Amino acid sequence: MYNLFVSIGAALVVFVIIKLATPFSWTLSLLLAMPVFLLAYFLVARHVMKKVMAIMESANRDLQAQRVEKAVRELQTAHRFGKWQFYVTGQINSQIGVIYYVKRDFTNAFTYLEKSFVKNWVAMGMLAIIYMKRNKKDKMLQTFEKAVRWSPKESLLWSLYAYCVNEGGDAGKAKEILSRGLKKLSGDERITHNLDALNAGKKMKMRSYGDMWLQFHLEKQSAMMKQQAAALGGTARRRIIRK
Secondary structure, eight states, X not given: OHHHHHHHHHHHHHHHHHHHHSOOOHHHHHHHHHHHHHHHHHHHHHHHHHHHHHHHHHHHHHHHTTOHHHHHHHHHHGGGGGGTSTTHHHHHXXXXXXXXXXXXXXXXXXXXXXXXXXXXXXXXXXXXXXXXXXXXXXXXXXXXXXXXXXXXXXHHXXXXXXXXXXXXXXXHHHHHHHHHHHHHSTTOHHHHHHHHHHHTTOOOOOGGGTHHHHTTOOSSSOHHHHHHHHHHHHHHHHHHHHO
């Protein structure tokens, strides 16, 4: 990446100047040049990430205004910074993939999610679900394993992993996954309740995770949403009657 090359170049220049201008040893000259490398890397990384964050913030405003395609186009412009800084490309791909997935455009979502940043557990979870829907169980398991390895403190991720495995007919492995999750998140009530449900031969309950769960599109419509719709409908009818 360009940032690395620039930082090494700056450090080498300082190293040569020190070596030629002083009687210092090679080792000492190198040690004195190291802070220059670190400072240069930090400054370039900060500059690049400021530009990337500005693009992300602009794209987020477009998303809030329902200008989805414009937001995607803006995010795609940030790919040029991938040559400058590690992980930028993966993070941008994660953001775009999540946007397409939420829109239920799973074909375009997959294109970006398979190149997403491994630490973005939401993107990794969505990628695993696409593999599940394509009957690629091994790929699904591998993706979830990567996700929980890099994001072990995410309760929804462990429950999502177990949910998908359980839906595939392997309740035993789903229990094992939830048990692993509890080792990372001791006392987590939602994981505990789901594990108890499986032990009792019942279905897992994911609605307590709210909108974060709904974005994965594993339920057609939650009971909560139906209840809200019914309540709104009743209110509307009462208003009409009063008129």
